[in-house]
Amino acid sequence: MNHFAGIDVGASTTKAVIIDKNREILGHSVKDSGADFKAAAEKAFAEAKKQAKKKAEDEYFVVSTGYGRRNVSFAGDTKTEISCHAKGSFYYFPESHTLIDIGGQDSKIIKVNASGNRTGFKMNRKCAAGTGAFLEEMANRLKIKLEKLNELAEKSEKDVQIGSYCTVFSATEILTKIREGVEVKDLVKGIFHSIIKRAIEMDPLEGNIVMSGGVVAHNPFLVSMFEEKLEKKIFVPPLPQLTGAFGAALFALEEKGG
Amino acid sequence: MSQEKISKIKKIQSTGHLRKIMADYFYELDRAAKEGSPKVAWCSSVGPAELLLSLGFVVHYPENHGAVLGSSRKANDYIPVANAIGYSPDICSYLTSDVGSFIKKETPLSRAYEGIEGVAKPDVLVYNTNQCRDVQDWFNWYSRELGVPAIGIHTYRNIGEIKDEYLHSIVKQTENLIPTLEKISGNKFDVDKFREVLSLSRECTLMWKKVLEANAAIPAPISFFDATIHMGPAVVLRGSPQAVEYYKVLLEELNEKIKNKDGAVENEKFRLYWEGMPIWGKLRDLAEFFIDLRTAVVASTYCNSWIFDSFDPKDPFLSMARAYTEIFIVRDENFKENYIENMVNKYKLDGILFHDAKTCPNNSNNRYGMPERLAKKLKIPSITINGDLNDLRCYSEEQAKTNIEAFIEQLESR
Ligand code: SF4
Numbered sequence: 312m313n314h315f316a317g318i319d320v321g322a323s324t325t326k327a328v329i330i331d332k333n334r335e336i337l338g339h340s341v342k343d344s345g346a347d348f349k350a351a352a353e354k355a356f357a358e359a360k361k362q363a364k365k366k367a368e369d370e371y372f373v374v375s376t377g378y379g380r381r382n383v384s385f386a387g388d389t390k391t392e393i394s395c396h397a398k399g400s401f402y403y404f405p406e407s408h409t410l411i412d413i414g415g416q417d418s419k420i421i422k423v424n425a426s427g428n429r430t431g432f433k434m435n436r437k438c439a440a441g442t443g444a445f446l447e448e449m450a451n452r453l454k455i456k457l458e459k460l461n462e463l464a465e466k467s468e469k470d471v472q473i474g475s476y477c478t479v480f481s482a483t484e485i486l487t488k489i490r491e492g493v494e495v496k497d498l499v500k501g502i503f504h505s506i507i508k509r510a511i512e513m514d515p516l517e518g519n520i521v522m523s524g525g526v527v528a529h530n531p532f533l534v535s536m537f538e539e540k541l542e543k544k545i546f547v548p549p550l551p552q553l554t555g556a557f558g559a560a561l562f563a564l565e566e567k568g569g
Numbered sequence: 570m571s572q573e574k575i576s577k578i579k580k581i582q583s584t585g586h587l588r589k590i591m592a593d594y595f596y597e598l599d600r601a602a603k604e605g606s607p608k609v610a611w612c613s614s615v616g617p618a619e620l621l622l623s624l625g626f627v628v629h630y631p632e633n634h635g636a637v638l639g640s641s642r643k644a645n646d647y648i649p650v651a652n653a654i655g656y657s658p659d660i661c662s663y664l665t666s667d668v669g670s671f672i673k674k675e676t677p678l679s680r681a682y683e684g685i686e687g688v689a690k691p692d693v694l695v696y697n698t699n700q701c702r703d704v705q706d707w708f709n710w711y712s713r714e715l716g717v718p719a720i721g722i723h724t725y726r727n728i729g730e731i732k733d734e735y736l737h738s739i740v741k742q743t744e745n746l747i748p749t750l751e752k753i754s755g756n757k758f759d760v761d762k763f764r765e766v767l768s769l770s771r772e773c774t775l776m777w778k779k780v781l782e783a784n785a786a787i788p789a790p791i792s793f794f795d796a797t798i799h800m801g802p803a804v805v806l807r808g809s810p811q812a813v814e815y816y817k818v819l820l821e822e823l824n825e826k827i828k829n830k831d832g833a834v835e836n837e838k839f840r841l842y843w844e845g846m847p848i849w850g851k852l853r854d855l856a857e858f859f860i861d862l863r864t865a866v867v868a869s870t871y872c873n874s875w876i877f878d879s880f881d882p883k884d885p886f887l888s889m890a891r892a893y894t895e896i897f898i899v900r901d902e903n904f905k906e907n908y909i910e911n912m913v914n915k916y917k918l919d920g921i922l923f924h925d926a927k928t929c930p931n932n933s934n935n936r937y938g939m940p941e942r943l944a945k946k947l948k949i950p951s952i953t954i955n956g957d958l959n960d961l962r963c964y965s966e967e968q969a970k971t972n973i974e975a976f977i978e979q980l981e982s983r
Pocket of ligand 1: 632661662663664700701702703704928929930931958
């Protein structure tokens with residue numbers, strides 16, 4: 312077996328990563344998970360294979376992870392997204408650290424020690440607060456495209472506070488602020504702040520900090536804001552949205568790569 | 570024909586015996602309610618049951634009915650009914666499911682036991698607020714609804730050391746219940762009878778304790794999930810010879826399992842503590858899930874909460890006051906932490922699972938930093954899962970299972 316793949320079937324997107332024996336990424340892709348996790352996993356895998364320019368008869372050992380990990384029929388093993396994120400993150404940042412992963416439907420804080428073992432984790436899935444789903448809902452309210460959030464927030468020079476914990480309350484708060492004439496760019500920055508606050512509430516963020524996930528991949532300004540808040544540098548792996556899938560591929564390699 | 574799924578949960582042979590004594594108990598209650606004699610008392614689960622039994626009452630425990638509603642997965646049919654009359658979805662879901670089922674005039678007991686149409690109506694409601702305020706509000710609802718008195722003991726909570734003045738107050742309050750109870754039962758209080766019941770209750774407690782301690786063996790012979798079912802007699806039949814007899818039978822079976830190294834979980838790899846309420850509607854599902862993870866949930870605060878070893882027939886009032894004040898739920902964080910530490914050592918545990926039950930803050934001990942303090946002190950990891958005793962709207966299957974699975978992966982990688 313020469314090729315190893317990780318498929319991370321998240322609640323909103325499905326990610327695939329193919330690596331070789333040297334842990335080199337040969338191909339990757341991100342697809343919407345939609346309502347058919349199995350199909351999404353197949354699609355993401357097919358595209359990653361295409362990118363990797365591998366022949367159809369090549370064999371892969373696949374580890375699946377994420378919300379829909381059990382829907383990946385071609386996976387040889389499954390691991391939780393917690394373990395895979397820790398694995399992926401430690402590869403790029405091989406020191407003890409705290410990983411903050413902000414995904415589409417959840418946020419996770421994972422503690423990794425200097426040997427790469429997990430020492431603890433927390434996962435928030437109780438509500439959308441602090442996740443990609445929250446951003447989507449707010450963008451929807453403000454009638455702006457998700458891709459525009461980052462550049463809008465960057466332009467803001469104000470500090471608007473969105474205080475509510477709950478997504479519905481936050482939406483009401485935003486309506487009030489619109490009525491008061493607050494500018495959209497300032498609101499977006501306030502929304503970013505709110506995501507940061509939710510993460511800070513989950514765990515004391517001590518030591519080295521790494522951030523991953525789709526929200527981070529698409530909104531680098533959020534990371535800058537976070538750095539300012541924590542007064543330290545935050546490390547972001549090269550393909551932040553693929554951290555879990557990459558970690559799963561590393562597990563696949565460990566299991567079958569000798 | 571549908572094929573029944575073969576469960577991975579190993580059978581406990583004594584279960585037949587358990588079913589029989591539980592059925593006898595429910596039929597006895599039903600008969601008493603129908604015939605009007607003996608009188609029926611409802612009692613909170615760690616209320617002064619022994620006093621009631623000594624006065625000739627047959628005793629119904631609404632929390633047991635709450636657990637029946639939960640484990641039969643009926644609770645969520647009834648909780649909204651109570652919500653609608655103003656009892657919040659945030660308060661005890663035993664209360665809301667029980668009250669809802671009463672309003673709808675339905676109970677899973679009538680499906681389980683032919684001829685039983687409803688829960689035995691009370692002649693008196695007796696609580697002890699040692700566990701929470703909800704029992705009082707719960708019983709007061711019935712008191713208003715049915716026009717029967719709700720009386721109780723108001724006790725101390727979040728206490729460290731148990732002071733004499735606490736106990737004296739509880740003794741006094743217990744004694745003050747007697748005239749009302751005498752009047753309702755039609756029986757005169759007899760201290761020797763009280764001593765006798767207390768002595769049987771003590772025997773039951775000691776046997777139940779032995780059953781739980783059997784799990785110090787590796788592999789553990791009984792899972793937490795089974796233990797919550799086999800705990801039934803320790804709750805509703807304490808003070809009776811049947812309960813004592815039952816635990817002798819069960820203990821013998823467990824000892825046999827220990828001898829044969831027949832663990833509840835095949836190839837047991839990890840051993841956990843369960844802190845908090847069971848998730849009644851998911852007992853079986855979680856039991857199987859843990860079997861797949863080769864993880865034994867060995868010990869729990871919950872099952873140990875019906876151990877009252879201070880009962881002393883020589884000093885019935887004071888010792889009963891002590892026994893019902895000593896229990897975990899009444900105590901402060903320091904006591905609780907030491908208690909769990911002892912459990913971790915005694916049962917050789919690898920980790921602690923905290924169940925944060927949305928509607929029972931009283932049994933959710935993760936909320937004031939305890940998991941973090943214990944992890945530091947005991948150097949073993951813990952995990953918190955969000956759920957509820959009865960309200961499955963508060964439980965995300967996927968979230969809970971991913972958390973547990975990730976936790977086991979963490980233990981594996983150590
Ligand atoms: S201790 Fe919790 S579950 Fe038990 S009656 Fe009180 S609130 Fe309900």
